[in-house]
Amino acid sequence: MIDSDVLDLSGSQYYVCVMNITEAAALMAHRRSVKPANMDADKEISDGLWQTLIGCANWAPSHGQTEPWRFTIFRGGSRKHVAEALQAAYKAETPEREFKQQKHDNMGKYPLEVHAVVAIVMKRGDLPKVPVLEEVEAVACAVQNMHLAASAAGLGMYWSSPAATYGASFAEFLKLGDDDKCLGVLYVGWPKEGTEWPKGTRKPAMDKVVWK
Numbered sequence: 001m002i003d004s005d006v007l008d009l010s011g012s013q014y015y016v017c018v019m020n021i022t023e024a025a026a027l028m029a030h031r032r033s034v035k036p037a038n039m040d041a042d043k044e045i046s047d048g049l050w051q052t053l054i055g056c057a058n059w060a061p062s063h064g065q066t067e068p069w070r071f072t073i074f075r076g077g078s079r080k081h082v083a084e085a086l087q088a089a090y091k092a093e094t095p096e097r098e099f100k101q102q103k104h105d106n107m108g109k110y111p112l113e114v115h116a117v118v119a120i121v122m123k124r125g126d127l128p129k130v131p132v133l134e135e136v137e138a139v140a141c142a143v144q145n146m147h148l149a150a151s152a153a154g155l156g157m158y159w160s161s162p163a164a165t166y167g168a169s170f171a172e173f174l175k176l177g178d179d180d181k182c183l184g185v186l187y188v189g190w191p192k193e194g195t196e197w198p199k200g201t202r203k204p205a206m207d208k209v210v211w212k
């Protein structure tokens with residue numbers, strides 16, 4: 001339980017809240033990964049919603065204001081190119097004895113089941129004092145912002161990061177610079193009619209805290 005005093009921010013000079021903490025917490029708990037198979041590939045996502053999603057991502061924090069998040073969005077016919085690039089990357093980077101035909105087939109299938117595939121990219125800034133790890137962390141914050149906004153709108157999203165998305169072959173497909181890194185892809189689409197919003201589960205939060 002949170003002490004109700006902690007929630008009373010009205011006396012703070014920094015109280016500029018646009019939603020109360022209960023609404024914010026509810027949104028975080030509501031954010032879910034929706035599987036590509038449950039997405040409607042054809043249902044349009046408006047330009048306005050795309051701008052909101054990217055705008056939310058852009059509010060992520062970054063050390064040194066490097067703002068390293070970049071997104072390449074594939075829609076319509078270009079989804080086929082991602083599908084082929086993912087399959088090619090999987091083939092190129094998987095030792096023969098580990099190759100799984102099912103996985104290969106899924107990589108070709110998922111991009112066509114969804115409305116859009118968003119390649120998540122960390123563009124390395126020119127501030128060497130900022131460790132690469134922190135640039136990656138900033139991009140993850142941006143993705144979380146976008147995913148929260150998507151869930152608020154009822155839009156499905158799924159972060160998928162097969163090893164193929166981290167490798168040289170997919171980086172070349174995305175025309176990344178030497179120090180940039182793809183961090184996976186987001187599958188995006190409205191849930192098909194009749195699809196239930198997935199339920200989430202988490203182990204108890206307080207088990208993950210050490211109080212000193």
Ligand SMILES: Cc1cc2nc3c(=O)[nH]c(=O)nc-3n(C[C@H](O)[C@H](O)[C@H](O)COP(=O)(O)O)c2cc1C
Nearest residue numbers: 031032033034158159160161162184198199200201
């Ligand atoms: C960095 C990152 C990478 C992920 N990569 C994969 C993945 O490759 N395959 C997958 O099935 N899910 C992946 N996920 C999604 C998780 O499976 C999902 O977030 C988790 O099951 C919790 O479900 P929820 O998002 O609905 O709370 C990834 C999530 C994160 C944050």
